[in-house]
Amino acid sequence: MMNKQPKIKRKEIALVGNPNSGKTTIFNALTGLRHKTANYPGVTVEKKEGILALPLSREQVTVIDLPGAYSLTPTSTDEEIVHEVLLGRVVGTPPPDLVVIIVDASNLERNLFFAGQVIETSTRAIMVLNMWDLALKNGLDIDLQQLSRRYGIPVVPAIGGQKGGMERLKVAIEKQLSLEPAKAKVSPENCHLPLPLEVKDMRGRIERFIKFMFKHNPHAAQGEALRLIGDSYFRSPLFREMGEQLKQVVIAVRKRLEHVRIDWSSVEAENRYEFIKAIYDQAVPTSEVKRVKTSDRIDRILTHPFWGLIFFGLMMAAIFQAIFSWANYPMEMISTCITKMSEWFGQILPDGQLKSLAIDGIMAGVGGIVIFLPQILFLFFFIALFEDSGYMARAAFLLDRIMRSVGLSGKSFIPLLSSFACAVPGIMATRTVEDKNDRLATILVVPLMSCSARLPVYTLMIAAFIPPAKILGIFDLKGVTLFSLYVLSVVAGLIAAWIFRKTILRKSLTPFILELPPYRIPQWRTVLHLMWDRAKVFLSRAGTIIFAFSIILWFLISYPRNPAVEQRFDSARVAASQTLQGDELAHRLSYIDAEQKGEEIRISFAGWIGRSIEPVIKPLGFTWEIGIGLVASFVARELMVSTLAILNHVEDKSGGESRELVQALQEQVSISSGKRVYTPLVAVSLMVFFLFACQCISTLAIVKRETNGWRWPLFMVAYMTTLAWVASFLVYQGGKILGFE
Ligand SMILES: Nc1nc2c(ncn2[C@@H]2O[C@H](COP(=O)(O)OP(=O)(O)OP(=O)(O)O)[C@@H](O)[C@H]2O)c(=O)[nH]1
Numbered sequence: 001m002m003n004k005q006p007k008i009k010r011k012e013i014a015l016v017g018n019p020n021s022g023k024t025t026i027f028n029a030l031t032g033l034r035h036k037t038a039n040y041p042g043v044t045v046e047k048k049e050g051i052l053a054l055p056l057s058r059e060q061v062t063v064i065d066l067p068g069a070y071s072l073t074p075t076s077t078d079e080e081i082v083h084e085v086l087l088g089r090v091v092g093t094p095p096p097d098l099v100v101i102i103v104d105a106s107n108l109e110r111n112l113f114f115a116g117q118v119i120e121t122s123t124r125a126i127m128v129l130n131m132w133d134l135a136l137k138n139g140l141d142i143d144l145q146q147l148s149r150r151y152g153i154p155v156v157p158a159i160g161g162q163k164g165g166m167e168r169l170k171v172a173i174e175k176q177l178s179l180e181p182a183k184a185k186v187s188p189e190n191c192h193l194p195l196p197l198e199v200k201d202m203r204g205r206i207e208r209f210i211k212f213m214f215k216h217n218p219h220a221a222q223g224e225a226l227r228l229i230g231d232s233y234f235r236s237p238l239f240r241e242m243g244e245q246l247k248q249v250v251i252a253v254r255k256r257l258e259h260v261r262i263d264w265s266s267v268e269a270e271n272r273y274e275f276i277k278a279i280y281d282q283a284v285p286t287s288e289v290k291r292v293k294t295s296d297r298i299d300r301i302l303t304h305p306f307w308g309l310i311f312f313g314l315m316m317a318a319i320f321q322a323i324f325s326w327a328n329y330p331m332e333m334i335s336t337c338i339t340k341m342s343e344w345f346g347q348i349l350p351d352g353q354l355k356s357l358a359i360d361g362i363m364a365g366v367g368g369i370v371i372f373l374p375q376i377l378f379l380f381f382f383i384a385l386f387e388d389s390g391y392m393a394r395a396a397f398l399l400d401r402i403m404r405s406v407g408l409s410g411k412s413f414i415p416l417l418s419s420f421a422c423a424v425p426g427i428m429a430t431r432t433v434e435d436k437n438d439r440l441a442t443i444l445v446v447p448l449m450s451c452s453a454r455l456p457v458y459t460l461m462i463a464a465f466i467p468p469a470k471i472l473g474i475f476d477l478k479g480v481t482l483f484s485l486y487v488l489s490v491v492a493g494l495i496a497a498w499i500f501r502k503t504i505l506r507k508s509l510t511p512f513i514l515e516l517p518p519y520r521i522p523q524w525r526t527v528l529h530l531m532w533d534r535a536k537v538f539l540s541r542a543g544t545i546i547f548a549f550s551i552i553l554w555f556l557i558s559y560p561r562n563p564a565v566e567q568r569f570d571s572a573r574v575a576a577s578q579t580l581q582g583d584e585l586a587h588r589l590s591y592i593d594a595e596q597k598g599e600e601i602r603i604s605f606a607g608w609i610g611r612s613i614e615p616v617i618k619p620l621g622f623t624w625e626i627g628i629g630l631v632a633s634f635v636a637r638e639l640m641v642s643t644l645a646i647l648n649h650v651e652d653k654s655g656g657e658s659r660e661l662v663q664a665l666q667e668q669v670s671i672s673s674g675k676r677v678y679t680p681l682v683a684v685s686l687m688v689f690f691l692f693a694c695q696c697i698s699t700l701a702i703v704k705r706e707t708n709g710w711r712w713p714l715f716m717v718a719y720m721t722t723l724a725w726v727a728s729f730l731v732y733q734g735g736k737i738l739g740f741e
């Protein structure tokens, strides 16, 4: 039998604190990892782990980064994670050995509420006064020793963004971990909340009742008992698990307190704030707080109900303009490189199927997508500026009224906005939304927001079919079209949310509270990291899924072959050369070449697939050639562009140098009807289809995980695909009636 060695368990340190206090920044500084940070509350929504080697003993410990929380009474999914981890209620994991409380020093008084709750429930704790730079700037003179004495734990100042204070923090962590639990808090009595006798009594009654739920952390029961008293909406997971019995006990306690005229709903908050005030006045005695006025002054305009919205709209329009015009130069450079590489392959590879696969399949399919990297990077550059400057939270505040009118809250805005990058983090971000139905409605409309994978399809169609006109003399029609697509996706999302809230997901609204962080100059490191990460995701998709499917697509487009077709066209060539001469002959021959390629694609596997779905997509203005791309795009949206590139290459007889894709699309003629495959109207219809269709497997997987089942993801596919079809139908048929082509 194998001798089972007991695995040595690493000690665990959990980082907790209010949202946006810099937990992830410090986590990254301690572990050398690079998890996402940004200047708005609610960035981290799940538990993340990393490893830290202690400075003296070199012992390795696990560091856990957690979502932010305002209180240990959880109100949303992300706060619940904090509750469960800190109180040691996650199955199989005891509570952390040490809790590092990250406090925003520039906002000390408010942060101490949660900090106090955590200190009471943990055996070993350290308080980090992060944002020390801001505190100094605001003129706060915090007496660290006083604070440390009052709470009975070490207090360390830090400037997370600049890795300031990290060595000191590591030393403090090592020291705390080496102490016996009983000695870790110098004088635990100091931090005990003074409460009226009656309340203490009642707290004890509940504590005894729930104690068995906290086998790992008996410390935690007392604080939890107090919080249960004030938990008006019965949100604590304990109510779910212990059911009616616990509820009855708590209700009885509340009655008893009412009897002695104690307001049970605010008893903890009142006493805690009073307690904090006493400590605060002692630790920050003479400071004359110079509030940073700049943030307020900027906010007078940026959060103004009218001017704020105007500014928001203008800025968005400018961003799309920039994506279009600035990204052009690097895109042309990449395009030239790819052409050069194709030519090089053309020279070194012998003629034949392998050459065709390399050039017409892989280079065309993957290269066709890689060209769009600069646009993706520009989009993420602006998103990073948005997130790190503090504007994100303002935009949420600004649009709260609009969100509210469709039955969502301002909290849903951040998930929706993140989804312009990608729906997956957008869906994760809905964990901060408190109300269950509210959250579900948000999840359902998140994939309608136009994610970055749709961008290549839009910009290709726009480049080919939208004329380069100017609007109002400054805005380019191409940029405006792109902007309109994004506006359309938002409007559709809001309408869909409104419908869901009126029908399947009815519920009252919860109030919207979102802390506005101070404005900050975005850190170039954060911005570059985000862009770099996205570039990696984008390129690795191109190198894996797009690569593989380009090969498959090339195969489907090139096979099966029919010798009879070849013979037919060969005899047409012979006939032509007997009757025609010079230019006329050359013209005729190239026409026959094109016809032959078209026919070969038509009878290929891909052609068969395209033709079999043609009846469904014909009313939208799409021929079977587009149908091939549509089918491929359900695997990955970008494959639409790859398919077009491969089709264009395979169709092009010259092998190596193909026409520019844009030009090829403009000229492509359907061999079934002899008409152009793409017209401006078809292009718009196609973009609208892409806007609404649910073509992302990762999105469905994450929705399944977050909603615990297949019901909602299936519903999502159904409603989005229907919506896409109907919208394209209206665009195309309506456009035709109006006389467009
Ligand atoms: N000025 C200043 N900014 C900081 C400091 N530490 C972090 N920041 C910035 O504060 C913002 C929030 O940092 P995060 O690390 O994302 O905060 P968090 O606590 O993990 O936030 P959530 O995950 O949303 O709860 C980011 O913009 C950081 O760059 C600091 O010491 N000084």
Ligand SMILES: [Mg+2]
Residues within 6 Å of the ligand: 023, 024, 025, 036, 037, 043, 044, 066, 067, 068
């Ligand atoms: Mg975080």
